[in-house]
Every structure is written in structure tokens, then in C-alpha cells.
Amino acid sequence: MDDWLVAIIKVVGIWVWVLLIAVVMTWVERRGAGLIQDRPGPNRAGPWGLFQPLADGIKLFTKEEIIPTKAQKFLYIIGPALFSLPAFSAYAVVPFGDKIILGGKEIILQVSDVNIGFLYILAIGSMAVYGVILGGWGSTNKYSILGGLRSTAQMVSYEVALGLALLAVVFVYGTFSLRDMSLAQQGTFLGFLPNWGIFKQPLGFILFIVAAYAEANRVPFDLPEAESEIVSGYHTEYGSMRLGLYLFGEYVNLVTISGVIVALYFGSWHLPYIDLGAYLGPISWGIVSFCIFFLKVSFFLWLFVWVRWTLPRFRYDQVMGLGWRGLIPLALFNIFITALFIQLTV
Amino acid sequence: MNQNLTPQTGHGTGDYVTVNIGPSHPAMHGTLRVIALTDGESLIKAEPEIGYLHRGVEKLGENLSYHQFIPITDRLNYCSAIPNNVSYEMAVEKLMGLEVPEKAQLIRVIMMELARIADHQVCVGILGVDLGAFTPFFYLIIQREEIYEIFEWFNGARLTNTFGRIGGVDADLPDDFEERWNELKPNVRKANEETEKLLTHNRIWMDRTIGVSAFSAEDALNWGFTGPCLRACGVKRDLRKDEPYCMYDKFDFEVPVGKNGDVFDRYIVRMIEMEQSIKIIDQAYKLYKEMPADAPLMARVPKVIKPPAGEVYSALESPNGELGFFIKSDGSANPYRIRIRPPCYMIYQAFPELVKGELIADLVACLSSLNVIAGELDR
Numbered sequence: 196m197d198d199w200l201v202a203i204i205k206v207v208g209i210w211v212w213v214l215l216i217a218v219v220m221t222w223v224e225r226r227g228a229g230l231i232q233d234r235p236g237p238n239r240a241g242p243w244g245l246f247q248p249l250a251d252g253i254k255l256f257t258k259e260e261i262i263p264t265k266a267q268k269f270l271y272i273i274g275p276a277l278f279s280l281p282a283f284s285a286y287a288v289v290p291f292g293d294k295i296i297l298g299g300k301e302i303i304l305q306v307s308d309v310n311i312g313f314l315y316i317l318a319i320g321s322m323a324v325y326g327v328i329l330g331g332w333g334s335t336n337k338y339s340i341l342g343g344l345r346s347t348a349q350m351v352s353y354e355v356a357l358g359l360a361l362l363a364v365v366f367v368y369g370t371f372s373l374r375d376m377s378l379a380q381q382g383t384f385l386g387f388l389p390n391w392g393i394f395k396q397p398l399g400f401i402l403f404i405v406a407a408y409a410e411a412n413r414v415p416f417d418l419p420e421a422e423s424e425i426v427s428g429y430h431t432e433y434g435s436m437r438l439g440l441y442l443f444g445e446y447v448n449l450v451t452i453s454g455v456i457v458a459l460y461f462g463s464w465h466l467p468y469i470d471l472g473a474y475l476g477p478i479s480w481g482i483v484s485f486c487i488f489f490l491k492v493s494f495f496l497w498l499f500v501w502v503r504w505t506l507p508r509f510r511y512d513q514v515m516g517l518g519w520r521g522l523i524p525l526a527l528f529n530i531f532i533t534a535l536f537i538q539l540t541v
Numbered sequence: 542m543n544q545n546l547t548p549q550t551g552h553g554t555g556d557y558v559t560v561n562i563g564p565s566h567p568a569m570h571g572t573l574r575v576i577a578l579t580d581g582e583s584l585i586k587a588e589p590e591i592g593y594l595h596r597g598v599e600k601l602g603e604n605l606s607y608h609q610f611i612p613i614t615d616r617l618n619y620c621s622a623i624p625n626n627v628s629y630e631m632a633v634e635k636l637m638g639l640e641v642p643e644k645a646q647l648i649r650v651i652m653m654e655l656a657r658i659a660d661h662q663v664c665v666g667i668l669g670v671d672l673g674a675f676t677p678f679f680y681l682i683i684q685r686e687e688i689y690e691i692f693e694w695f696n697g698a699r700l701t702n703t704f705g706r707i708g709g710v711d712a713d714l715p716d717d718f719e720e721r722w723n724e725l726k727p728n729v730r731k732a733n734e735e736t737e738k739l740l741t742h743n744r745i746w747m748d749r750t751i752g753v754s755a756f757s758a759e760d761a762l763n764w765g766f767t768g769p770c771l772r773a774c775g776v777k778r779d780l781r782k783d784e785p786y787c788m789y790d791k792f793d794f795e796v797p798v799g800k801n802g803d804v805f806d807r808y809i810v811r812m813i814e815m816e817q818s819i820k821i822i823d824q825a826y827k828l829y830k831e832m833p834a835d836a837p838l839m840a841r842v843p844k845v846i847k848p849p850a851g852e853v854y855s856a857l858e859s860p861n862g863e864l865g866f867f868i869k870s871d872g873s874a875n876p877y878r879i880r881i882r883p884p885c886y887m888i889y890q891a892f893p894e895l896v897k898g899e900l901i902a903d904l905v906a907c908l909s910s911l912n913v914i915a916g917e918l919d920r
Contacts, residue, residue: 232679337560341582341901414673415745423568423671424905507745508673510902511582 197300205306206287213286216489217446218248220496224446227500255439263334263432270333274429275437278326279444282451285319288312289454290374292488293464293472295481304485305374312373313365316455317358320410323448324350327419330441331429342428345511346412346419352518353409353416359526360402363533364459367395373455377463381470389467392460398529400460402522407452409514411445414503421508453495457488464488557585560901564593568671568905571915575892575908579901587896587904589889594919602879607633607707607846610879615701617864617883618917621660623652623692624859625917626704631786632855632866633707634840636848644836645709646787647829651718652695652704653787653857654818654825658729659688660860661769661811661818664912668808669740671909672749677736684732687725694721707846709839714829722826726819733815741809750805754895754907761802764894765887768862769810770911774802780858787857792824804910847874854882861885861912883917 222237222245229236237244262271289312292304309315324347331343368376376392384390393400409416420428430441457463464484471487472480509517560577563569572593578586598617602610614629615622627649634641641649662685666678689699694715696702705711740746756766761774771778779796781789797813799806850872856865862884869878888911895911896904 228675232676233683234679337558341560344581417673418902421673421902423673424902426567504676505739506674507669507740507743507749508902509745510749510900512900513745513748 201300201302202306205302209286209291209306210283212291213283213447213450216450216492216496217443218252220446220449221248221251221442223496224500224503227497228504231501231504252439255436258435260435260437263336265335266432267333267335270329271432272333272437274326274330274333275433275440275444276326277329278323279440279447281319281322281326282444282447285316285448285451286454288315288373289451290377290458290463290488291454292481292485293377294477294484296477302481303374304481308372308374311371313361313371316373316451317354317361320357321350321354323444326441326444327429330433334429334432336432338425338427339429339431341425342419342421342431345425346429348511349409349412349416349419349514349518352515353406353522356402356518356522356526357406357410359523359530360399360406361459363396363399363526363530364392366530366533366537367392373458377458377465380462381465383468389462389465391462391465391467396460396529396533398525399533400456402526402529403460404456405517406522407456408499408502409518411448411452411499413445413449413499415506415509416514417503418508418511418514449496449499450492453492453499454488456495457491461491556580562904568908570667570909570913573889573908573913573915573918575904577901577904582900582902584896584899584901584904587893589892591889591915592919594915596920598920599879599881602876604875606874607848607876610876611705611707612701612703615703616916617881617920618660618859618861618885618914619700620663620912620914621656621860622700622702623656623704624857624864626702627653627787628855628857628859628864629866630705630707631857632853632868633846633848635855636851636853636868636870637707637842637846639708639840639842641709641787641840642837643788644713644829644832645705645838645840647825647832648710648714648838649705650787650789650792650825651714651822651829652692652702654822655688655691656702657818657860658815659685660912661815662688662729662732664860664909665736665808665811668804668906668909669736671905672746674740674743674746677739680732680735684725684729687728691718691721691725706839706842708842709837711838713838719826722822726823729815729819733812737812741812747805749902749906750808750910751803752801753804753903754899754910756802756891756895758802760891760894764891766862766891767884767887768858768860769807769814770802770862770888772797773799773806773810775800780856780863784856788825788828789821791828792821794821794824804906807910845874847872856882859884861914861917862888864917881917881920883920885911885913885918889913889918 226236237247240246240250287306288309290305294301294303327346328343331339368379380390382390384394388394412419430438464487471483557578557580560579562577563574564572574590576588577584598613601613611626614625617625662681666681669677692702693699756774758774758776761771775798777796777798782796794817797810799810848870850870852869854865854867856863864884865882867880868876871877896907
């Protein structure tokens, strides 16, 4: 019974937490844009415009839901749902802290430590593409179809690179579980570097982050929703909360991707050179590890914003070229080097 | 649907899609429209359709007196109204054989070059936005607002300036122009510098712009290109140098030329022109200061302007290229005929050629790099 209760609390807790971060991210995105672009950004609703996401939410929820006459109703409606569902469920296997001991019971700060967590993320992540393509197709709009096609081509191509980049990480840690990978990143490496994934997989990290940006449809890979070319692409015809789900699902994806980056490459909840867990009590360490983890996550979330307001957008053929001719061969090379290294040293 | 654009077989799969881009589309600045025949992402054909902003400007001129037409010219290239005003005024002055006082000419030069900077800032900024780089747009537009402040404080209008009068200018530069300009100058330069930092050597930017919609010098001349788009193709043609007006022959400035005539060259040419414009303003203001304070600003012009019967064509180098006015007078107080030669019209004709075989994203990049302004295109 206790296990069930803990599981439910964890599920609801992390769901609310991820939602909250995504909500705050919509604010950070716009305020960050303001900061970068020499302008205030939204500053009317509440202090520093903090209630802006709330106002947006109310707006989106209360808008009239319009279904275009020529849209294919079923696909049109199911699109946003298919997009946001994987976004919300992908975080389940990403840790958000070490562990906490309450009443003599050890609770892992992770919704579920699946031993194939890594595969779960890839599987769930690739489902999001259905939401995009069905939404684009169901809208019966040429721009939307173009957007949906671009997104599909991009997601499918970059999934390969993403998976290959992650495979090298699996080689290094010898496990599919994100928690085990996190645990393995304690201590130092070669005597002076923190034992983090990025130092063992520098190339893999770059490949992963590029592919992840493409997977999340973020600048410079935001061509599925390029406003100036195909007018928001697959969600041109969407309004009210259906549009909201698309926009919001994107931010939830960002949180998940940042979580994966931190868990795999940036030492998860570990600080470099110091093992705080040894000095702190079990409860305070649980809280501190949670904080450390999310500080790192927030850095990567900020990086998404930073990149978005800095870089121009790729063109369709360039994205495909980079994916197939750049990332995938490099990822294979990375796997080869990693395997060779492991073979020689172990 | 346009008859020429009905799907045809024999190329690719033959399953082409006609995509209607515009007239209300984020990348179709103003109300341009392009009907594109696409094969997936690539363009088979793109045909522009114009006229969505046609207001009959030329016909309007026939029913207005010569002075009344000046505000109408504001609405041609609304990104930089001042060169339009001056170009029209110069045409009437030429028709009447008026000699504009030097001081008025210098004020015109200063204001026209400010307008050129503002126009180029918008063009480069929008090009960035269309290629997905939002931030430079804001850096540039903030400085453009400052330039508009100068316009506003000069004659009360920001966008539609209605600058000058036939025969000169109506007002002298305000006393604190120097302060304002010295304050503005480094900011404009800094904004340009930051834009260059963000874009010029950016790998993505280079990939998106170099070689896109490239045009040879010969083609450009044949299609009647003028202005930055022609210079980007490598033709050193600038009316300010070649047929000097408004004392432009007294200023030391360079005419930048590109090589390939692609989007990147057009962007670079515009960036350099802004710097050259700053130089011109500095020199013009130096000459202006040497003038006596009570030097005349207006030539002797009758109250009701009735140019002698005849025809005249006069053009100047507007930010977009050669902007010319043809006026036919029958000796009455209203022009018999006014015809405007906007730079965009000639450039936009070549649009199908420019984007042939490119991708949809390039169409957008090409269009914004041409700086086609619907107001001046449709008139």
C-alpha cells in the first residue's frame, strides 16, 4: 500500500513540477527574449509579468474552439493530444534527485527506475511525431502539411543520430537505466576531471544536443513551424487550447530533454569534486540533490532560450544534410571510438 | 488559379502543389502575393501578383496641385519617405528651372541619408526575421526609432514626413541637431556592429544566404535593376556618384559592390552603405555649419506653382535604387501627367527568375533581400 502511495505522490508531484517548469519557461522565454533584444518583454501581468502564463492560459482556455470546415475532424482533434501525451509521459524515467529516506523507507527520486529507461525515452519521444504529422495532415492546409512533412522528416532523421549518440553512453556505463548512469558519474575521472558523461563523451554530447534541438523543433531547427515561411506550419489552423497543447508540449519536451542531458552528461545530481551526500542527512541530501539537479536543468533550459534568440534558421535541405551527412557518420564514428577505447582499456 | 501554373507533367513526379503565398502572409511584406508551384519543398515556378496596394497615386497627382502631391509621395516607399519627397520636388524644380539654395540641398542630403540608414536597417532586420534570426531586428529597429525621433522633431512626422517644399526646404535644421546626431551615430554603428557579429560570419546565415538567388550583372542590367540589388551583382552604379544631384559630388564616400548578386551580397552592400551614409551626413553637416545662419532655404517660388508646359524626368538614388518621377505639365496648376519609376517594380519583375529552382525558404529570403515595398511597387 505504501509503495502505491509513494508512486502516486511521485507521479503527481513530478507531473505538477514539470508542468510548473514548462509554465515558467513560457515566461522565461519571453522575458529572456526581451533581455537579449534590449526590450522589457511582458511586464504587465503581475510582478515582472510573472502572471503572463496564467493570463495566456485563461485566454487559450476561454477561446472559441474552431474546427476548419475542411479539416479531417478526427485527426485534427487527436493531433494535439498525441503530441502532448508523449511529452508528459517521457519524464517518467528521468531522475530528479538521488534518494530520500522517509520513515526508514528509501525512496528513489525518479518516477520509475525502468532498467530500459533509455529505450523508453527514445520510444516515447518518437511518438510525438504522430501528433505533428496528423495535426498537419488533418488541418487540410498546404502550409500545415508542409510543416508536418518537414517535422516528420526532421524528427525521423535526427532520431537516428540521437539514438546513436546515446548508444555510446550506454557503452560507457554498461546500463540502460538512467539512475544507474547517474550514480556512475560520482567522483573524478583521470584524477582531475569530474566523472561526468560530457568528459567521457565530448563528441557524443555535442551530437546529442544538436539532435535534441532538432527533436524539440527548436531554433535553429524550427523549420516545421517557421513563421516567416509556412506560417507556423503544422499548427497554423489550430486555436484555443489545442494550439496551447502544441505550444505547451514543446516546453514540456524541453524540460525532459534538459533532464536527460543533465542525467547523462552533466553528472546528474552530483557536484564536481565534492560528495555532499556524505555530509548531509538522508532527508536534506534528498532535497539538495533535487535542487542541484534542477539548477543544472535550468541552465540547459536557459540555453534553449539563448540559442533561440541568437541563431537564424536552417533550410530544409540543410537540416537533412546535417542530419544524414554530418551527425549520423559522426555518431557512428563516436560509437567506434568508444567501443575501441573500452575494448583496449577494460 | 493562374493558367500558367496548372500542374504539368514531365518533371519530377508531376505531382505539384500550388501554394498561394500572400497577400497576407508574414513574409510578404505589405501585400505582395506569390503563387508558387511546388514540388515538395522546391519551387517549380513562382509568379508574383501585384496590385494589392494600388491606390492610384499617379492618377491622384493629376487632380492635385504640385504642392499637394508631396504628401502622396510619402506613401510610396513608406520605409523612407524623404527620398520620395525630394525626388518629386527635384523633378518639379527641374521642370521649372529652379536653383535650390545650397543650404537647403545640404539639409536634404542629411535627411535623405538618415532615411537611407532607416530603410536599410528595416531591410536587414526583416531579412534576419525572415531567416529566423529575430534579435538583430530589434537592435536595428531601436536605432531606427531614434532616427524617426529626429524626423519627428524636425517636422512633426515620423513615418510620412512630407519633407521639404518645391524649391527648397521649409525649415532649418533645429539647433541641437549636432548633439542629437552625435548621440545617435555611435548607437547606429554599434547596432550595425552587433548585427554583423550575429549574422555575417554565422555559419547558418552564410549557408542560408550565400549563393541564394544569385544573379549575374548582365541579367541584372537587362532586368532594369538599380540600387543595392544591382550593386550586389557587381555593377558600380550609383546615381549619387554617376549623376550627382544635391551636391553629392562634394562628398567623399564609397559605393560598395558585391560579386555574386546573392542574398548575402545584398545584405553586405546594405550594411556598408549605412556606414557610408553616416560619413556623408558628417560631411554634409560640416558644410552646412560653414553656411551663414541666414542663408536662404527656399528658391524664389511663386505662390501657385505653374511650371511651363513640357516634360521632365528626374531621378535620384533612393535606398532601393533609382526612384524617378516623370512629370508632364500643360502649364496649368495641376500636373497633366505624373508617372513614377519605382526601383522595386523593375526588380520584382525578375523575381520568378531569381527564385527559379530554389526552395520555399529561399523564396522568402530572396524577397526580403530585394526589399520590395508594396507601396512603391503598386503605387
